[in-house]
Amino acid sequence: MNTIPRSALILGLAGLIPFLWGAATVLSPALNQWGLMNLGPRFSGYFVGLQYGVIILAFMSGVLWGFATKATGRAATAGYVLSVIPALWAFFMVGAGPASSAVNLIVGFLALLLLDWHFWKLELAPPWWMHLRVLLTAIVVASFLPLVI
Numbered sequence: 001m002n003t004i005p006r007s008a009l010i011l012g013l014a015g016l017i018p019f020l021w022g023a024a025t026v027l028s029p030a031l032n033q034w035g036l037m038n039l040g041p042r043f044s045g046y047f048v049g050l051q052y053g054v055i056i057l058a059f060m061s062g063v064l065w066g067f068a069t070k071a072t073g074r075a076a077t078a079g080y081v082l083s084v085i086p087a088l089w090a091f092f093m094v095g096a097g098p099a100s101s102a103v104n105l106i107v108g109f110l111a112l113l114l115l116d117w118h119f120w121k122l123e124l125a126p127p128w129w130m131h132l133r134v135l136l137t138a139i140v141v142a143s144f145l146p147l148v149i
Contacts, residue, residue, distance in 0.1 A: 019143035022049025061087035102147035
């Protein structure tokens with residue numbers, strides 16, 4: 001059973017909107033200006049993608065923590081330890097400027113994908129998990145590229 005549940009796929013794709021919007025406003029000065037005028041600076045340019053990236057890495061730490069609750073003994077302890085890494089990474093590695101923050105978020109999301117794989121391999125994540133996570137991670141990483149270039 002590797003089919004992603006429809007609701008998980010729709011919600012996962014909807015969760016990409018701030019990443020894609022941030023990239024679009026970085027690539028298009030006109031769209032960025034519209035966003036600044038109508039939504040404010042929090043929701044335009046590099047700021048929206050970087051802030052949302054920090055939020056999502058912290059959120060994903062919680063998801064991994066939930067997976068760790070399915071383990072026992074040392075595997076549970078290791079799972080709990082691993083689960084806090086994405087949130088700590090975002091906290092310590094984002095904030096030194098847009099380009100370096102974007103690079104650090106790319107690294108964070110790629111490392112998160114490895115953690116996803118680890119929990120999935122231990123059968124703590126659903127069978128369809130990696131299909132969803134690879135898709136979402138590829139789009140998230142691509143959305144940070146305009147901030148790096």
